[in-house]
Amino acid sequence: MSRINVVGAGLSGLSFAIKARLDGEHVTLFDKSEPSVISAGLSSNVISVNQRSAKFLKSLGVLDQLEESAKTSFQEIVVTDSDGVGRVSFSSKTIEEDYLGLIINADALRYALLEQAKSLDIRIFWQYPFTLELLKCDLFVAADGPNSAVRQALGIKTLQYPYDQSANICVVEATRPVKNTAFQWFGKEGPLALLPLSQIGKFAVVWSSAQDFSLQTVDYFENEINLRTRDRLGKLRVLTERLSFPLQQKQALKFVEDRVALIGDSAHTIHPLAGQGGNLGFADAEVLAKEISMSKIEGLELPYQKILRRYQQNRRLEAFLFGLTMEVFHRGYGSRNSGVQFVRSLAMNHVHQNDQLKQFAMSIAAGGFF
Numbered sequence: 001m002s003r004i005n006v007v008g009a010g011l012s013g014l015s016f017a018i019k020a021r022l023d024g025e026h027v028t029l030f031d032k033s034e035p036s037v038i039s040a041g042l043s044s045n046v047i048s049v050n051q052r053s054a055k056f057l058k059s060l061g062v063l064d065q066l067e068e069s070a071k072t073s074f075q076e077i078v079v080t081d082s083d084g085v086g087r088v089s090f091s092s093k094t095i096e097e098d099y100l101g102l103i104i105n106a107d108a109l110r111y112a113l114l115e116q117a118k119s120l121d122i123r124i125f126w127q128y129p130f131t132l133e134l135l136k137c138d139l140f141v142a143a144d145g146p147n148s149a150v151r152q153a154l155g156i157k158t159l160q161y162p163y164d165q166s167a168n169i170c171v172v173e174a175t176r177p178v179k180n181t182a183f184q185w186f187g188k189e190g191p192l193a194l195l196p197l198s199q200i201g202k203f204a205v206v207w208s209s210a211q212d213f214s215l216q217t218v219d220y221f222e223n224e225i226n227l228r229t230r231d232r233l234g235k236l237r238v239l240t241e242r243l244s245f246p247l248q249q250k251q252a253l254k255f256v257e258d259r260v261a262l263i264g265d266s267a268h269t270i271h272p273l274a275g276q277g278g279n280l281g282f283a284d285a286e287v288l289a290k291e292i293s294m295s296k297i298e299g300l301e302l303p304y305q306k307i308l309r310r311y312q313q314n315r316r317l318e319a320f321l322f323g324l325t326m327e328v329f330h331r332g333y334g335s336r337n338s339g340v341q342f343v344r345s346l347a348m349n350h351v352h353q354n355d356q357l358k359q360f361a362m363s364i365a366a367g368g369f370f
């Protein structure tokens, strides 16, 4: 049994800890914050989880613990170019699956992960920020988010793209809703996503924009969002507080050091326009835990170097490719050049008419590049 210290009890750190514990490891978690509480009522803090992550969360015994009101599946995504005439829709029928993804209340998911960790006797030390002392263990896992103190202490450099955008989130209600369908509008005002909640007609909004809408009045925001969605779902009305977060894209140049692995946002933070950051973190957690358990089966003498090398080989390229793809979308759809707008509308309509291209795009969104 290995002694593993994990810093960061967010979605990535908790899911890794549970998987490693289920595989028989001795895991201890440390987090600088206090345990979070789930707020009652509607929450805009949702995460779109792809099929691979859904299977992983199920294997941890967490997905089925979530109340029905905290999760919903969607079968279609409709993507529209709001500055042009491009439109493409993806359906789970094309890939013969029951759904494309799940929209899950992120606070409820973290709570379910914490409960599962508790039931497996994983010790969690709260209000315990990272110190170099914690590196004294068989394997150390950094899951301490985008501004990772561990990454900085180890001097691991990052590749960064700064954005002049904030993610604006809230819940809205539509007068003409469409069931189990997610919507996205791309355009020079930044990508806008409407993610369906379990309560019919209600959607979580993620609008990545140069504007910080939390500084504007509700009337102003409602006017802007209704202009943008062009009556596709009828009139939209804001139901919750509007929050805003500055956006950044960051990738660690190394995901591993001697006996240390970075997972989740500490290794890569990507633009939320495709809702993939958390999914990458779950895949990191799953792959790292799998490499540890494989090493025991292989009876390796110096397992950690090999585990870490394999983990980095598996995860770094994929995170880089997702980061690059987000960058291409961000720049392509942020462009005010009419030539670029024309080409992207053509490209969208071409994908819309081509089932093979759609299947390719959906398989990446569902489970990654590899």
Ligand SMILES: Cc1cc2nc3c(=O)[nH]c(=O)nc-3n(C[C@H](O)[C@H](O)[C@H](O)COP(=O)(O)OP(=O)(O)OC[C@H]3O[C@@H](n4cnc5c(N)ncnc54)[C@H](O)[C@@H]3O)c2cc1C
Residues within 6 Å of the ligand: 007, 008, 009, 010, 011, 012, 013, 030, 031, 032, 033, 046, 047, 048, 049, 128, 129, 130, 143, 144, 145, 146, 148, 149, 150, 167, 169, 206, 245, 263, 264, 265, 266, 272, 274, 275, 276, 277, 278, 279, 280, 281
């Ligand atoms: C608006 C928005 C929408 C998004 N939508 C989606 C989506 O639909 N789908 C998706 O897959 N992803 C989405 N993401 C990305 C996703 O939310 C993140 O990738 C994911 O939550 C990262 O989890 P994490 O556990 O790696 O990091 P974090 O959630 O940042 O957790 C880090 C933990 O480490 C702790 N910590 C930090 N520093 C220290 C320290 N020095 N010592 C000890 N503990 C420390 C923190 O307290 C925290 O608990 C979205 C992101 C944004 C901003």
